[in-house]
Amino acid sequence: MTSLLFGLLLLSSAVQSPPASLDRRLQEPSLVDIDEGRKLNVFCLGEGSPVVLFEQGGEGNIANWKWVEPEISALTRTCFYDRAGFGYSDPPASPVTALSVTDDLHALLAAAEIKGPVVLVGHSIGGFYATVHASRFPDEVAGLVLVDPGFAGQELWRTAEDVRTDLPNIERGEQSLLDCARLGRAGELTHENLQTHRCFPVADDLPPGETRYLLYAVTGPAWYEAEHSQSVNFFSRDEDLSISQRQAEDLGRLREDLPLVVLSAGTPPSSGWRNPERTRAHAEHWHDGHRRLAERSANGRWAVVEDAGHFVQRDRPDAVSAAITDVVLRVRSQAESQ
Structure with a gap:
């Protein structure tokens, strides 16, 4: 299931990187008008193709990627942005759903003249949005790296x-x-x-x-x-899917040959109020959901990253950098063969 390059990189040292600092250029506002005066914060570093664009999780910010940014910016062009209401970006124009977030990203890619198709790297709910974007706008996405991502049906394990x-x-x-x-x-x-x-x-x-x-x-x-x-x-309130999850379920499939890596935390996110038995049930469903995400593409690969909690990019930046590098090189190989 795993390419030689990805396997070797993923098995490299699991020692955490020293505390990282966010690149100074990413610390300042860089606003792009996407919709009649509504602006999103976005900044790109490095050179090369394909562009790698990062989508952080809930309660997230651009600094969530500072452990992997230097290595990937040295490999190819990287772009970082704040969703509406986050960081320096203006508030959203409508409720925050899978469709509104990906509408904004679609507009941002055009307004910021980010040449695509891009590799989307998404963490947590950012991985959910990245998957939705790849389904809605397949011509804009060359590859996906999903880091302990959320997914439609993630709560269906619950009694x-x-x-x-x-x-x-x-x-x-x-x-x-x-x-x-x-x-x-x-x-x-x-x-x-x-x-x-x-x-x-x-x-x-x-x-x-x-x-x-x-x-x-x-x-x-x-x-x-x-x-x-x-x-x-x-988040679902009952046995039915939530608004955003229903929106995702109503979309078409991913491109069959889309280069895709899904990384699962060895210690999945959980909640302190659950007993050990229910925590295990959640973890099994979480990992199974990630396996099924990877199977949505014939070029999909799934790996569990041991010694990592939900913020895999902080606990095991080597694994996340390896996954991104693997997808970037596969996208380049596809482009050369066409």
């Missing part, structure tokens, strides 16, 4: 009792986002009190530009409102 346990906790988290949005709108959130208010904290030891970028998002209301809308529309 009725699981739903009764999960839902109050999900709704409590969503209410917290609304509470933080209210504080942000009133100008009451600061670097010093984010943790006290149970809003998104920012570490004290980051470079000034990275700190400024993160604080711009999490001390105002738009980030929390976008997170809330994303959560409400993505």
Whole structure:
């Protein structure tokens, strides 16, 4: 199932890289108009083809990729952007769903003149959006790397009792986002009190530009409102699929020969309120969903990355860089053979 190159790179040292710093050019706003004055933040580094575009997860930001950015930017051109409401980007124009996010990305690729097709690298819900984008706009996507991704049907492992346990906790988290949005709108959130208010904290030891970028998002209301809308529309409330997951299910298949790597965390994301038995049931469904994602392409490959939690790019940047390199080289090989 795995190419020799990918296998060798994935088996390389699992030692974590030293703490990384976000490239200074990615710490500053770089806004592109995508829709009558609504702007998204995007910046590209490096040279080469195909372009690799990164899609971060929920509660995510461009800095989530700083452990793999230098290696991939040395390999080919890389682009990083903030979804609407995140980072320096303007708020979304409509509820945050699979279709609205991929509509924005479609507009951004054209407005920023990012030459494609691109390799999309998506983490968590960003992997879900990347998969949706590849289904909706197949001519824009040359390959996919999905890092412990979300997927349509990811909650179908739950029993009725699981739903009764999960839902109050999900709704409590969503209410917290609304509470933080209210504080942000009133100008009451600061670097010093984010943790006290149970809003998104920012570490004290980051470079000034990275700190400024993160604080711009999490001390105002738009980030929390976008997170809330994303959560409400993505997570299922019962045995049925959510709005975003239904949108994904209604789309066509991926291109059959699409170069694709799906990486699963050796320790999948879980919730503290689940007992060990239900945690194991979730982990089995999570990994099975990733295996089935990889099988959507004849060129799909799935690997479990041991010694990694949900943020595989932080815990095992070598594995993520190996997967991206593998897909980039396969895309180049396909282009040369045409």
